[in-house]
Amino acid sequence: MSALGSKWKPIIVMVIKDRTLRFGEIAARISVISRKVLTDQLREMEEDHLVTRQEFKELPPRVEYRLTEKGLALLPILSLLEEWEREFDFTEKKLEEII
């Protein structure tokens, strides 16, 4: 799980999903992340073969990201994790209300 050793990477994987997104589109969808942190996370994810990065030599330059097969295989597992968190956070909040 070391390839996921940050709170941002699972979120970035779930945001990209099965489509191609430009850097700015990813940044806009995770508005709380700074561009510097997002850049660093995406670079690490590229090194870990979770995403591919394609640069188009246009003006202004365009950079697009996609999940690799490895990244795509992670999507259903992250959905289970999300479901797990939703289920138990909900239960905990209900319990707190009762107590």
Next chain:
Amino acid sequence: MSALGSKWKPIIVMVIKDRTLRFGEIAARISVISRKVLTDQLREMEEDHLVTRQEFKELPPRVEYRLTEKGLALLPILSLLEEWEREFDFTEKKLEEII
């Protein structure tokens, strides 16, 4: 996934599994973790309702940990993550050998 925001917590969950383990037993099974870090991680996991901690007033004192229902529900998801990592690390290593 914030309850898992560390590389150690998934490992600790997988080590405890469906049994009751004493602090020293967990520490022995994850020999690379310091007792200080393990103590801190277990305390956070208790706050996040992933584990329960039971202290027995004996001499020497005995402290036992179990996964909660929330922690137990995480086990099958972590197994999938392990499988995912094994599968793709293997593929990457094979590719590197070929290239």
